[in-house]
Amino acid sequence: PPFLLSAGARGRRLVEGLPHPPSAILHWGATAVPKGAPYALVTDGPYDPDDPTYPEEWRPRRWSRFYLGLQRRAFRGAVRVFTLSEWARRKVLAVHGLAPERVVRIGWGPLGEPAPPIDAARRPLFAAVGSDWRRKGMDRVAEAARLLSERLPGAQVVGVGVPGDLDVPDGPGFRGVRSGLPPGEVQALIRDAAALLLPARFDASPHVIYEALRVGTPVVATPVCGVPEAVCAPEGGRIVPPDPEAIAQACLELWREGEHARRRALAVYERSGGWRRCAEIVRDSLEGALAVPAVP
Known part of the structure; x- marks a missing residue:
């Protein structure tokens, strides 16, 4: 496949089992560096040690400088960093100093299936x-x-x-x-x-x-x-x-x-545009970054 979605160890095993390496690996994460092909990251925001509004689960309990270093290595090695929001994009630029053209906002969408519509009187x-x-x-x-x-x-x-x-x-x-x-x-x-x-x-x-x-x-x-x-x-x-x-x-x-x-x-x-629009932005951006044939 031109682009392969990677998720942790399962994604790595999938890459290793392919007969031919993919053109790129699309990875959700902040510290891991996928191997086997150029990679892009998807993130909803980086660790920012200077932002006091971050909740505890976004803050490493120990080794915060080490964690920040891992994240910086991962972000700077990516051909593209895709953020769900412009807020996250600005965070990546400020914390890790990437070139603006390498960090792309894609948006996000809903999870699950919507409930079927109803035709009934509304209540408060x-x-x-x-x-x-x-x-x-x-x-x-x-x-x-x-x-x-x-x-x-x-x-x-x-x-x-x-x-x-x-x-x-x-x-x-x-x-x-x-x-x-x-x-x-x-x-x-x-x-x-x-x-x-x-x-x-x-x-x-x-x-x-x-x-x-x-x-x-x-x-x-x-x-x-x-x-x-x-x-x-x-x-x-x-x-x-x-x-x-x-x-x-x-x-x-x-x-x-x-x-x-x-x-x-x-x-x-x-x-x-929902998730379809997100996928189109990712596809177009990676095609431009890697100069691979267009995906129909």
């Missing part, structure tokens, strides 16, 4: 989906839900995911599903919601944004990492400060806009 239901509730800002969601329930009769926010080190008790307007739900039920919740709430403290490139937009559910989110690029406010929803009052007000506005807000959100998703 809002959703917040994701584990690690501290990072996802579920405490902000719960307080915004309380404010929203005072202004919109019957309003309820359902938070789904494994809480991690921050549990948020149920309260006025907020109900938590702490064990998670089957994927199909999560997608149905996103489809039925008047808006998806994502007031995160840090979230590099959350797939759930596109899972909402593809079914016409607008998004209320905070301006962290690559999130604003995906939401495309005000078309795809609202970007608000990390304040429950602002979150509640945005939810109320989107509820009142009704189907107009949903049509705009769907248009944002259609314009993004």
